[in-house]
Amino acid sequence: MYADRYGKSGIKPGALSIAIGLNGAIIAALIFSTPDIVKSIDKTFIARPIPLPVDPPPLPDPKPKTETKVRTEQRVIDPPPRQRPTLTETVAPTNTGNFFEPGPPGLDGGVTGGTGTIEPPYIPPHVPVLVGARPDPRFAKAFQPAYPPGERRAEREGRVTVRVLIGTDGRVKQVERVSAASEAFFAATREQALAKWRFTPATRDGIPQEVWRTMSVSFVLDDAD
Structure with missing residues (x-):
């Protein structure tokens, strides 16, 4: 058997009372000291509201830009009819260079300049009027030559x-x-033409002209002869 190292076992009443008393004192001290701790905490830490930054009120939306539409009226001004200029000199159609042309009166009161080709006004080609020579009806009886006697006898x-x-x-x-x-027939015809034939002369734009004309003459025997 072993001997008890610490003496007799069990709880001593005196020690228990001391322990309970100490615990009660500690608890009482804590209870009564709590208000002071709270007061000291209240005095030490004072809660103050911290002002938070307030967002500025939103700016009003900018007014949309109103486009001012200017109503323009276009008027077509009919320029007065332009008179064809009178050319005082002959200008070749292929001549190019700087030139000035007067603008219509009443618009800008000035002249407009530019580069281009000066062309003379178009003139249609002239078609001459030709009238041919015609036998003069007043000399109609003189166109028949006299019948050559030898040809008449020979019939x-x-x-x-x-x-x-x-x-x-x-x-x-x-x-x-x-x-x-x-x-004989040719000789008689030639003599009669140079001496007796008359024509209304040919004309070109009313002006008499010399012309060649082909004429035929027939020699026919008369039964009465």
């Missing part, structure tokens, strides 16, 4: 074609042979 008939140059006075100036049935 030969024939036809002669000649070219005659008609002058500005209507008279025949030259006679050229084209064809003839005989020399």
Whole structure:
């Protein structure tokens, strides 16, 4: 068996009372000291409201820009008819360079300049009026030559074609042979044309002109003869 190292076991009443008393004193001290601690805490830490930064009120939306529309009226001003300028000098169509052309009166009161080609006004080509020579009806009976006597006796008939140059006075100036049935027929026709034939002269724009004309003459025997 072992001997008790610490003496007799068990709880001593005196020690228990001391322990309870100490614990009660500690608790009482804590209870009565609590207000002082709270007061000291209240005095030490004073809660003050910290002002928080307040956001500035939102700015009002900017007013939308109002576009001012200016109503413009376009008026078409008919310029007065431009008169064709009178050219005092001949200008080649291919001539190019700087030139000034007067603007319509009443618009800007000035002239406009530019570069371009000066062309003369268009002139349509002139078509001359030609009128051919015609036999003068007043001399119609004089166009038939006299029948050559030798051809009459031989009872030969024939036809002669000649070219005659008609002058500005209507008279025949030259006679050229084209064809003839005989020399006698051509001679009679040539003599009659130079002496008796008369024409209304040909004209070009009303001006008499010399022209060539082809004429034919027939020699026919009359049954009465």
